Amino acid sequence: MGPDAPRGSDRVSLVDRDRAVLWHPYTQMLTAPAPLPITRAEGVWLYTENGRRILDGISSWWVNIHGHSHPKLNAALAAQARELEHVIFAGCTHRPAVELAERLIEILPTGLARIFYSDNGSTAVEVALKLAVQYWRNLGQPDRRTFITLHNAYHGDTAGAMSASEDSIFTRAFSTMMFPVERVRGLEDMEKRLRDAADSVAAVLIEPMLQGAGGMIVWPAEFVAGVRRLCDQYRTLLIADEVLTGFGRTGKMFACEHAAVAPDIICLSKALTGGYLPLGVTATTSSIYEAFLSDDRTKTFFHGHSYTANPLACAIAIASLNLFRDEAVLERVARLEQHLRAGFEPLRALGDVRVIGGVAAVELASGQPGYLDQIGPRLTAAFLDRGLLLRPLGNVVYFMPPYCITESETAWALEQIASVLG
Ligand SMILES: Cc1ncc(COP(=O)(O)O)c(C=O)c1O
Numbered sequence: 001m002g003p004d005a006p007r008g009s010d011r012v013s014l015v016d017r018d019r020a021v022l023w024h025p026y027t028q029m030l031t032a033p034a035p036l037p038i039t040r041a042e043g044v045w046l047y048t049e050n051g052r053r054i055l056d057g058i059s060s061w062w063v064n065i066h067g068h069s070h071p072k073l074n075a076a077l078a079a080q081a082r083e084l085e086h087v088i089f090a091g092c093t094h095r096p097a098v099e100l101a102e103r104l105i106e107i108l109p110t111g112l113a114r115i116f117y118s119d120n121g122s123t124a125v126e127v128a129l130k131l132a133v134q135y136w137r138n139l140g141q142p143d144r145r146t147f148i149t150l151h152n153a154y155h156g157d158t159a160g161a162m163s164a165s166e167d168s169i170f171t172r173a174f175s176t177m178m179f180p181v182e183r184v185r186g187l188e189d190m191e192k193r194l195r196d197a198a199d200s201v202a203a204v205l206i207e208p209m210l211q212g213a214g215g216m217i218v219w220p221a222e223f224v225a226g227v228r229r230l231c232d233q234y235r236t237l238l239i240a241d242e243v244l245t246g247f248g249r250t251g252k253m254f255a256c257e258h259a260a261v262a263p264d265i266i267c268l269s270k271a272l273t274g275g276y277l278p279l280g281v282t283a284t285t286s287s288i289y290e291a292f293l294s295d296d297r298t299k300t301f302f303h304g305h306s307y308t309a310n311p312l313a314c315a316i317a318i319a320s321l322n323l324f325r326d327e328a329v330l331e332r333v334a335r336l337e338q339h340l341r342a343g344f345e346p347l348r349a350l351g352d353v354r355v356i357g358g359v360a361a362v363e364l365a366s367g368q369p370g371y372l373d374q375i376g377p378r379l380t381a382a383f384l385d386r387g388l389l390l391r392p393l394g395n396v397v398y399f400m401p402p403y404c405i406t407e408s409e410t411a412w413a414l415e416q417i418a419s420v421l422g
Pocket of ligand 1 (some may be wrong): 120270
């Protein structure tokens, strides 16, 4: 190509150019349908290159809460970019990192008093696992290094987070890279493992109230309270993975609030920045933090990422918290929950319906063998034909829009869901 030739020719569509050079996540590139070429987005709507308008019914992989291209978040991003875009966070600090940590500590469950930044949900979990193991090591109990997790868990795609997740087709190719964990189904099971092996458990890790990728499984608050009680009784740490549930998704700011419990470590990401930029937070109690304070350098937490505490991401996270403070966002989620309950009620005829906060799901029952394998992609295509972006998890169809969705937009989306499934 000569110097004057057009780069990325206008004549070739974005999709064709994508197909020539890109590799998408969770995508079988041989058979996947063409990706949607999105050129802009506003509120709950995504706009494609050829002028289609599609409702973002999955909050862009569960991250968006206030809507796309929010004027206040846009302004916060632009203002921060003019001031400081990024600086190394080992040996340096900056206002957005400090202010966000202060603001988070104000609203997090009681006792969480130290903020460690990373890049995304998986790294937030990875940091939590490493902190738990080294915490016990620093206290002179290096044998406490196993984790108790739940069946159907999903904690991310890095090696540690995969290990803690359910053993599934998504992780099987990497089994040689993973460490064993103890997977349990409920409190009784958990208590038995703790009783048998309390001295070897570093922490219990759960997604409080809602297991997301495992199939939108809603747990009773009593379960979360019971896990806290067992962790206290057997003196181990409780890690709450609130990467999905944090920032109002289940109707409370943090899902642990449903059970009025505080974990020892909490993992946050996704809606932390309102859906704008990747940022992870792992928050711990002071006593965990203090176990790393020592003249002995081997007790240091040797973990970090190039973009740790990125100022742009921190600034947007602060702006997102300002929206929670100024705009009664949680009340918005409560109203959304009512609409979701009413809209999903008739779907009980089709299977198990589960609603919590801004998340509604129906697990379709079907007697036909082989039917469920293909149902997800077929339904995705049918919803898309109607202008609704959903990505069923197998036979679990769920709707998780940004909280800013209006009543009429919700009604429209629920109508599309009912008519596709009906
Ligand atoms: C509960 C939970 N933890 C961790 C993760 C991983 O987050 P990320 O995709 O940002 O790595 C996810 C992602 O869906 C999640 O739902």
